[in-house]
Amino acid sequence: MGTAIDRFDEKARQTFDSIGRTEVYRGELLRHSVYTRLLHWAVALFFFLALFTGFGIYLPWLFRWFTPVFGGGALSRILHPYFGVAFVFFFFFQMLNWLTPMIWCDGDSKWMRNIRRIAASQEKLEPPDTGFFNAGQKAMFWEIVAGCIVYLITGIILWAGARSFGATAVAISYVLHDLSAIIMLGGIFIHIYLSTIGEPGTFQAMTRGAVSEAWAWTFHPAWYKKVTGRDPREDYEKARQQQNTTPKANSNPN
Amino acid sequence: MTDRKTLQTEKISGHSGPSPGLGMQRDFEVCKLVDTTTCIGCKACEVACVEWNDMPFGMTTFDNTYQTMPETRWNFWNLIKFNEHQREDGTIQWLMRKDQCMHCADPGCMAACPADGAIVKYTNGIVDFNQENCIGCEFCVSGCPFNIPRFNPGTKKVYKCTLCSDRVGEGLEPACIKACPTGCLKFGSKDDMKFIANERARQLKENFGMENAGVYDPQSVGGTHVIYVLHDATDPERYGGLPKNPTIPWSYTVWKWLFKPVLGAFALFGGLGVLMHYVSVGPRRPQPEPPEKEAANGNGD
Ligand code: HEM
Numbered sequence: 001m002g003t004a005i006d007r008f009d010e011k012a013r014q015t016f017d018s019i020g021r022t023e024v025y026r027g028e029l030l031r032h033s034v035y036t037r038l039l040h041w042a043v044a045l046f047f048f049l050a051l052f053t054g055f056g057i058y059l060p061w062l063f064r065w066f067t068p069v070f071g072g073g074a075l076s077r078i079l080h081p082y083f084g085v086a087f088v089f090f091f092f093f094q095m096l097n098w099l100t101p102m103i104w105c106d107g108d109s110k111w112m113r114n115i116r117r118i119a120a121s122q123e124k125l126e127p128p129d130t131g132f133f134n135a136g137q138k139a140m141f142w143e144i145v146a147g148c149i150v151y152l153i154t155g156i157i158l159w160a161g162a163r164s165f166g167a168t169a170v171a172i173s174y175v176l177h178d179l180s181a182i183i184m185l186g187g188i189f190i191h192i193y194l195s196t197i198g199e200p201g202t203f204q205a206m207t208r209g210a211v212s213e214a215w216a217w218t219f220h221p222a223w224y225k226k227v228t229g230r231d232p233r234e235d236y237e238k239a240r241q242q243q244n245t246t247p248k249a250n251s252n253p254n
Numbered sequence: 255m256t257d258r259k260t261l262q263t264e265k266i267s268g269h270s271g272p273s274p275g276l277g278m279q280r281d282f283e284v285c286k287l288v289d290t291t292t293c294i295g296c297k298a299c300e301v302a303c304v305e306w307n308d309m310p311f312g313m314t315t316f317d318n319t320y321q322t323m324p325e326t327r328w329n330f331w332n333l334i335k336f337n338e339h340q341r342e343d344g345t346i347q348w349l350m351r352k353d354q355c356m357h358c359a360d361p362g363c364m365a366a367c368p369a370d371g372a373i374v375k376y377t378n379g380i381v382d383f384n385q386e387n388c389i390g391c392e393f394c395v396s397g398c399p400f401n402i403p404r405f406n407p408g409t410k411k412v413y414k415c416t417l418c419s420d421r422v423g424e425g426l427e428p429a430c431i432k433a434c435p436t437g438c439l440k441f442g443s444k445d446d447m448k449f450i451a452n453e454r455a456r457q458l459k460e461n462f463g464m465e466n467a468g469v470y471d472p473q474s475v476g477g478t479h480v481i482y483v484l485h486d487a488t489d490p491e492r493y494g495g496l497p498k499n500p501t502i503p504w505s506y507t508v509w510k511w512l513f514k515p516v517l518g519a520f521a522l523f524g525g526l527g528v529l530m531h532y533v534s535v536g537p538r539r540p541q542p543e544p545p546e547k548e549a550a551n552g553n554g555d
Pocket residue numbers: 031040043044045047048133136137138140141144188191192195196202203204205206
């Protein structure tokens with residue numbers, strides 16, 4: 001990738017690492033640096049602020065539910081674009097930060113064709129070529145990149161209104177802005193589910209920044225191999241055998 | 255028309271239910287008739303509008319016409335549009351049209367408005383903006399096929415002609431009507447105005463040889479509560495952008511009232527979907543999973 005971007009990201013990560021802490025215990029791997037985590041939560045915060053101010057204006061049936069939270073309809077309308085711009089602003093840096101690991105590769109297309117089996121949990125372990133991010137995560141990332149571009153263009157048109165851009169441009173932007181929001185919201189549901197209760201052990205990647213080795217060889221085997229230099233399948237098998245030979249710890253009557 | 259029941263609310267923008275008390279009274283629809291063939295461009299109606307609505311004086315832009323300003327403004331709701339039309343024989347016809355809110359039966363502004371109560375339509379046909387409920391999103395500006403609502407950046411609210419709902423509610427005629435010296439403006443029930451307009455159009459055809467004379471009451475927005483008599487109803491565009499077939503953009507019809515709720519619900523079902531996944535397929539855990547507690551087998555049901 002562009003070296004200027006790499007250098008910028010590197011610098012930012014170093015700066016934030018000197019401010020925040022990431023503790024990686026034995027049996028764990030570093031997943032996300034302080035910089036990445038801060039960006040992620042800034043993105044998430046402003047996404048939801050923009051979402052909820054947007055909800056009030058989205059449908060008449062939601063108006064009375066969501067606008068009071070932000071001090072009424074008029075204030076919601078004033079705040080919404082600023083929340084949106086902040087969301088796009090922080091995601092822009094996240095995009096630079098993740099450009100390299102998000103590059104689509106052959107393994108990802110294979111993963112996508114296999115998505116039914118993965119969603120049905122028929123494969124306990126991810127295919128061995130799944131790297132730092134899997135194809136689903138990459139798809140969501142690029143969807144957000146595309147969505148941000150749509151938000152930004154249509155959002156500016158809606159912000160300045162028909163008196164600046166004409167009635168037709170506003171009417172079209174209105175639809176595209178909504179569509180972008182609906183698609184992104186659908187994706188975020190899946191995202192939140194998988195990063196919390198759907199795939200236990202993931203959430204800490206974005207809080208403490210570290211994940212267990214077992215999490216890594218299960219969900220991102222190629223990445224595991226890269227950072228540890230060991231074979232994910234072998235380590236998994238070893239852990240399984242160890243587990244079978246240890247006496248049943250939980251048969252203790254206490 | 256002497257009591258306030260003429261301001262019974264029929265429709266409310268962004269409102270999730272019927273208007274309270276609707277259909278309790280029999281009410282007739284009001285209408286303003288503008289006969290462009292007898293307008294002399296004196297602008298008395300412009301002055302009366304500014305006077306009655308207590309608008310501050312504003313600078314105007316001169317662009318080599320008699321027109322007071324290029325477009326209506328948030329504080330100037332009634333504008334005579336001056337247009338020169340070249341006839342086939344090369345002579346010039348000078349057209350004057352009073353531009354203001356048309357008070358549509360099916361208002362595009364209202365379809366577009368997301369704010370509960372910012373726009374109301376009374377059963378007498380008047381469409382009125384309630385600035386205290388306006389959130390300043392300006393969607394009405396793009397929903398209106400006549401380009402009428404005007405945004406005031408100072409107050410962040412939208413304004414337009416009220417058809418003098420305050421006067422009409424008290425049994426008076428709108429200020430512009432009262433000021434008109436030629437009888438070009440008339441006010442009364444929709445039925446009466448339609449009758450007069452059609453009679454006038456017939457006169458123009460039979461006595462003045464204007465075979466295209468007609469009445470402008472566009473049915474694409476359900477008819478309007480301001481109607482025009484035009485010298486040539488086949489080409490309303492020549493009267494300073496009066497649309498031949500005014501329509502509300504589909505963004506504020508099919509999209510807003512059908513696709514938005516349906517797709518929105520779909521997105522929420524996405525949330526339900528992941529929960530269903532959780533209870534049916536269950537979470538994917540890092541492997542190997544810790545061995546199950548044997549006693550637990552058979553305990554659950
Ligand atoms: C409460 C809500 C959220 C939670 C709990 C959450 C949690 C997480 C976690 C744990 C990761 C790391 C996944 C990994 O390391 O593999 C992650 C990644 C990410 N998050 Fe979030 N997130 C939330 C909201 C959002 C929102 C609102 C956005 C953007 C609109 C977002 C965008 C991303 C992206 C693009 C990634 C990287 C790709 C991926 O893992 O899918 N997140 N999130």
